[in-house]
Amino acid sequence: MTAGRIICFLTDYGQADEFVGIVHRVIAGIDPGLPVIDITHQIPRHDVRAGALTLWRSAPWLGPGVILGVVDPGVGTRRRSVAFEVADANTTFVGPDNGLLLPAATRLGPITIAVELGTGEFGPVSGATDPRSRTGATFAGRDIFAPAAARLAMGTPIRALGPLVDPATLMGEPVPRPEPAVREGKPAVLAEVLWIDQFGNLQLNAGPDDVTNLGDASPVQAAPPHAAPPHAVPPHAVAVHAAGRTREARIVDAYGDLAPGELGLVIDSYGLLSISLNSASAAAVLVGVAAGTPVWLTQGAAGMAGAARPT
Amino acid sequence: MTAGRIICFLTDYGQADEFVGIVHRVIAGIDPGLPVIDITHQIPRHDVRAGALTLWRSAPWLGPGVILGVVDPGVGTRRRSVAFEVADANTTFVGPDNGLLLPAATRLGPITIAVELGTGEFGPVSGATDPRSRTGATFAGRDIFAPAAARLAMGTPIRALGPLVDPATLMGEPVPRPEPAVREGKPAVLAEVLWIDQFGNLQLNAGPDDVTNLGDASPVQAAPPHAAPPHAVPPHAVAVHAAGRTREARIVDAYGDLAPGELGLVIDSYGLLSISLNSASAAAVLVGVAAGTPVWLTQGAAGMAGAARPT
Amino acid sequence: MTAGRIICFLTDYGQADEFVGIVHRVIAGIDPGLPVIDITHQIPRHDVRAGALTLWRSAPWLGPGVILGVVDPGVGTRRRSVAFEVADANTTFVGPDNGLLLPAATRLGPITIAVELGTGEFGPVSGATDPRSRTGATFAGRDIFAPAAARLAMGTPIRALGPLVDPATLMGEPVPRPEPAVREGKPAVLAEVLWIDQFGNLQLNAGPDDVTNLGDASPVQAAPPHAAPPHAVPPHAVAVHAAGRTREARIVDAYGDLAPGELGLVIDSYGLLSISLNSASAAAVLVGVAAGTPVWLTQGAAGMAGAARPT
Numbered sequence: 001m002t003a004g005r006i007i008c009f010l011t012d013y014g015q016a017d018e019f020v021g022i023v024h025r026v027i028a029g030i031d032p033g034l035p036v037i038d039i040t041h042q043i044p045r046h047d048v049r050a051g052a053l054t055l056w057r058s059a060p061w062l063g064p065g066v067i068l069g070v071v072d073p074g075v076g077t078r079r080r081s082v083a084f085e086v087a088d089a090n091t092t093f094v095g096p097d098n099g100l101l102l103p104a105a106t107r108l109g110p111i112t113i114a115v116e117l118g119t120g121e122f123g124p125v126s127g128a129t130d131p132r133s134r135t136g137a138t139f140a141g142r143d144i145f146a147p148a149a150a151r152l153a154m155g156t157p158i159r160a161l162g163p164l165v166d167p168a169t170l171m172g173e174p175v176p177r178p179e180p181a182v183r184e185g186k187p188a189v190l191a192e193v194l195w196i197d198q199f200g201n202l203q204l205n206a207g208p209d210d211v212t213n214l215g216d217a218s219p220v221q222a223a224p225p226h227a228a229p230p231h232a233v234p235p236h237a238v239a240v241h242a243a244g245r246t247r248e249a250r251i252v253d254a255y256g257d258l259a260p261g262e263l264g265l266v267i268d269s270y271g272l273l274s275i276s277l278n279s280a281s282a283a284a285v286l287v288g289v290a291a292g293t294p295v296w297l298t299q300g301a302a303g304m305a306g307a308a309r310p311t
Numbered sequence: 312m313t314a315g316r317i318i319c320f321l322t323d324y325g326q327a328d329e330f331v332g333i334v335h336r337v338i339a340g341i342d343p344g345l346p347v348i349d350i351t352h353q354i355p356r357h358d359v360r361a362g363a364l365t366l367w368r369s370a371p372w373l374g375p376g377v378i379l380g381v382v383d384p385g386v387g388t389r390r391r392s393v394a395f396e397v398a399d400a401n402t403t404f405v406g407p408d409n410g411l412l413l414p415a416a417t418r419l420g421p422i423t424i425a426v427e428l429g430t431g432e433f434g435p436v437s438g439a440t441d442p443r444s445r446t447g448a449t450f451a452g453r454d455i456f457a458p459a460a461a462r463l464a465m466g467t468p469i470r471a472l473g474p475l476v477d478p479a480t481l482m483g484e485p486v487p488r489p490e491p492a493v494r495e496g497k498p499a500v501l502a503e504v505l506w507i508d509q510f511g512n513l514q515l516n517a518g519p520d521d522v523t524n525l526g527d528a529s530p531v532q533a534a535p536p537h538a539a540p541p542h543a544v545p546p547h548a549v550a551v552h553a554a555g556r557t558r559e560a561r562i563v564d565a566y567g568d569l570a571p572g573e574l575g576l577v578i579d580s581y582g583l584l585s586i587s588l589n590s591a592s593a594a595a596v597l598v599g600v601a602a603g604t605p606v607w608l609t610q611g612a613a614g615m616a617g618a619a620r621p622t
Numbered sequence: 623m624t625a626g627r628i629i630c631f632l633t634d635y636g637q638a639d640e641f642v643g644i645v646h647r648v649i650a651g652i653d654p655g656l657p658v659i660d661i662t663h664q665i666p667r668h669d670v671r672a673g674a675l676t677l678w679r680s681a682p683w684l685g686p687g688v689i690l691g692v693v694d695p696g697v698g699t700r701r702r703s704v705a706f707e708v709a710d711a712n713t714t715f716v717g718p719d720n721g722l723l724l725p726a727a728t729r730l731g732p733i734t735i736a737v738e739l740g741t742g743e744f745g746p747v748s749g750a751t752d753p754r755s756r757t758g759a760t761f762a763g764r765d766i767f768a769p770a771a772a773r774l775a776m777g778t779p780i781r782a783l784g785p786l787v788d789p790a791t792l793m794g795e796p797v798p799r800p801e802p803a804v805r806e807g808k809p810a811v812l813a814e815v816l817w818i819d820q821f822g823n824l825q826l827n828a829g830p831d832d833v834t835n836l837g838d839a840s841p842v843q844a845a846p847p848h849a850a851p852p853h854a855v856p857p858h859a860v861a862v863h864a865a866g867r868t869r870e871a872r873i874v875d876a877y878g879d880l881a882p883g884e885l886g887l888v889i890d891s892y893g894l895l896s897i898s899l900n901s902a903s904a905a906a907v908l909v910g911v912a913a914g915t916p917v918w919l920t921q922g923a924a925g926m927a928g929a930a931r932p933t
Contacts, residue, residue: 003650003651003654005654006647006650006651006654008643008647010640010643015326015351015352015353015637016351016353017351017365018321018350018351018365018368018369020349020351021319021321021348021349021350021351021369022350022369022372022373024348024349025317025319025348025350025372025373026372028314028317028346028348029314029317032314032316032317032346035650035654037643037646037647037650038642038643038646039640039643039644039647040637040638040639040640040642040643041637042637042638054639054640057640058640058643058644061644061647061648061764062644062647139580142372142580269761269764326637326662326663326664327662327664328662328676329632329661329662329676329679329680331660331662332630332632332659332660332661332662332680333661333680333683333684335659335660336628336630336659336661336683336684337683339625339628339657339659340625340628343625343627343628343657450891453683453891
């Protein structure tokens, strides 16, 4: 068995109903030997952006194989059902064409081929053994996406699953990459808040590698024993400009490395920076900062983390 | 590997405790290659009817194979542990003899053979490797049902698992089928509310095929693009008689097809009709209608959906 | 395939995030054929004791194979990552060295070999295919524990995974065993409350076999039809001495065997005694009794269950 046969499965179905189980059963009915891994089924109902970000940050660990994602507020409308491949990552995506899958895919590489599912001779199927199960509305996860994912995992060529569509017409935006910028005459990185977690940490779209060239690479503390290998950026001070204020922060590897009240840019286990406070909500302090807010990062002043000034 | 080896598993155990995992481990200890698919473990505690209806509506997608269901308020009483087979569907059911399994089974076909589990030489087993694990009360899922399900999935003949019992003595009632009837002198279908979901939709035991002969098959709108193949019934108007009132409704494929305030009979992805309002609770409007309430359906007046009169 | 290849997996990750799925994917990426069984992922966040007790009571049903447990409030500190083996049970444990795993392991037998994970040449790995995934903090479940568990399940010798450590230096205490004692001049067993469940039952570290020699083995009622085989202890009366009071109780196989108000020692499906009331909270009655409270059990007076006196 090869890893290319693995299906990773994410939805907003929840686990109280039988929907997740039925999708698993449809796949197993096509090939009981296919590994199907539940990433999560607790994406908030119909929250395409939350599902897209979860897949985006997980993507480097999910391939090669098939990524089956269903968060689908537009089911029953004219949105397309699609499958598309990122050849560089040997990974195929299956789901609604609504922006859920595109950010994860484009993180892994260019989309090399895309097809529309569920049309014409490739229309919905039913795994049902009982003729009474003829349905009105299509349960796309069960009738379109699961069969497609199973066949892709078994090695069916993607072009056998439906008519080709132009990858450029797929819905969704890549997660924005941080950009080089200039702020108050100094080299800067223009980042963005991706989301705010339940603890009030503000996850940025930038990692430590993105801030290595701000002019201050001098370590301000020794790396703790659990730090990543030397390719990681040494901790240093960064100034965070957002929502009209500038705040000093320190890049650290763990929340616990922060002193009380000290603002940090914590490098999380996905390699992304979170604006954080130790045991407190950074979001409550950074008034006016929300998902999508632009954030400029410039060289900071060592030892000043937590200090703030209007900008 | 064949689909007949697949075990579908439903309980009210929840997932906070280790019970679901231990049942999986017992099965894997007998044959680590058996696919075991979790349908749901969040059936409300001891709610046999909720579990039975979930299995009943899922049943066409769960076979062939073994369906292991445990919602068991009577554990430790004289209720029997059973396994029984529906030969037409190549599907075997394992669980308590309390009505949980019978509706799903009889939907698939007549029960062809049944045995009692856990008696005499077929008594409880323990997968435990530690002699301290000798137990007082039997954990039936672990000690009786899981071993039986595993052996059935491996191909052990059902009669090797316990003494035969008469299928006619199994507990439970089939989910009632809608019946032809006459209402106010017109052809009618007598249906029943199966359950009311969290959104206030009233799921009936009738599908669109059950209302094709009410005298009005004329479409009142074109089928939307996501509609099922032509064997599905075209949308038409139906009068809903329940709890002393008659209301006009329209059969549609999706909640979104209903206008605000318009009462609908939405065909869900199981092929059943739900009395529904778009973004509102139909149950709140149909005062006096509960699970089990009889509902008569007769030909409706196109364009009148939502109108109501005493009946 | 053999049962020794099975990985049982327990964490406090919850299932709303993608962490559980990513650990599964890392294991499947190493060998897609390894069975990985979720015991639970809903251990309360950072509650090492709750996780340890869950593993301890489940342990007899989880082996042989690999038990992967991660409840890790000390991640990022100097606590060790370890793997160790109980040769008697053909079971290997993988996780943080913080007391989570030791109680379950020592229940199964002496720890025969232990190694430290994640150091030097055995350092963290990354299953990521994307160079952007270089991380700051290590996600130990993904980068250290999952790869080690997979390799152990595949048959890699434990000493290939890291430097040997002395099993005697592993953190954690075995769950205390009940001890013979004397109370008010009579033979007694000194037990301890392990935990109080959500229903107010007080689970002891003693089973019915531990109280067979208190001097009263005479049954006070016939065994109900669902009782375990004859090796189980016949029901009898026990006096419970805890927090300064003595209460009479009766050993029964099910909560339902207790009369209203009658105090029971219910033998649960793990073979442990719980101080319980039928449909009421025993913890609310036994004021001052908490997890860790010592409890002496002596011969009781048949027919007096529920009676109490200062002790």
